[in-house]
Amino acid sequence: MTVRVQTADFDAGREIAALRDGDARVGAVAAFIGTVRDVNDAAHVSTLTLEHYPGMTEKALEAIVAEATTRFDILDALVIHRVGTLAPTDQIVLVAVTGGHRGEAFDACRFLMDYLKTRAPFWKKETTPEGARWVDARASDDEAAARWEPPAATR
Amino acid sequence: MPDSRSSADVTVHLVYLARLREAFGRAGEALTLSGGDATVAAVIALLRTRGGAYAAELAAGRAVRIAVNHTLVGGVDSAVRDGDEVALLPPVTGG
Numbered sequence: 131m132t133v134r135v136q137t138a139d140f141d142a143g144r145e146i147a148a149l150r151d152g153d154a155r156v157g158a159v160a161a162f163i164g165t166v167r168d169v170n171d172a173a174h175v176s177t178l179t180l181e182h183y184p185g186m187t188e189k190a191l192e193a194i195v196a197e198a199t200t201r202f203d204i205l206d207a208l209v210i211h212r213v214g215t216l217a218p219t220d221q222i223v224l225v226a227v228t229g230g231h232r233g234e235a236f237d238a239c240r241f242l243m244d245y246l247k248t249r250a251p252f253w254k255k256e257t258t259p260e261g262a263r264w265v266d267a268r269a270s271d272d273e274a275a276a277r278w279e280p281p282a283a284t285r
Numbered sequence: 286m287p288d289s290r291s292s293a294d295v296t297v298h299l300v301y302l303a304r305l306r307e308a309f310g311r312a313g314e315a316l317t318l319s320g321g322d323a324t325v326a327a328v329i330a331l332l333r334t335r336g337g338a339y340a341a342e343l344a345a346g347r348a349v350r351i352a353v354n355h356t357l358v359g360g361v362d363s364a365v366r367d368g369d370e371v372a373l374l375p376p377v378t379g380g
Contacts, residue, residue: 164380180379181303183372186355211379223380243380249357252379253303264304267348267376 168218326361
């Protein structure tokens, strides 16, 4: 299980190859890449700056990955999230999951993204022609994460 | 706990993130709680008494989550201890 927070871009092909790493138990790889759009809430976006909470971010991502491994029958998982200033079409996040079969790999990948969107301490600030603005959280993201409940929290 | 610790001051290190950092004009500060009510709720209540951006951003109904020592807490009744890092997080928007 690997989580990384970095300013540098990533090569999804190389990352996925490393995740599989000759593991013959793997029959399925599911991956998601989030990228920067040039329009958000009807405004043109020229740059997107991602801020995080150093010290907590990796810990939060590791907790989300650990939760995925308890919920789904998967072999390995990788989360890479970029921070700093990005431009439209840039890659933001990579989530990749390996498993024996596609069902659990797909589900775990979606779960990881849904939880990351609502629990990992990242914030987006957009630059638009009208100025800079913090991106608002979306109720739809909370709803997406809520679909994975229960099980009820045990902590 | 009864009164054995009530006289002890508790100093926490506050961290303000993203929108809150900009609204407050600072990345963080030390805050001392006295009177024995060392909880997340007491931190929020003390900050609100400053008025201005603090009262506005931390008003009831505003979505602010709290992390103590890098772990999100379940509610404002959570205790804080001397030396804790208490972070105020706007709703997250990563991914």
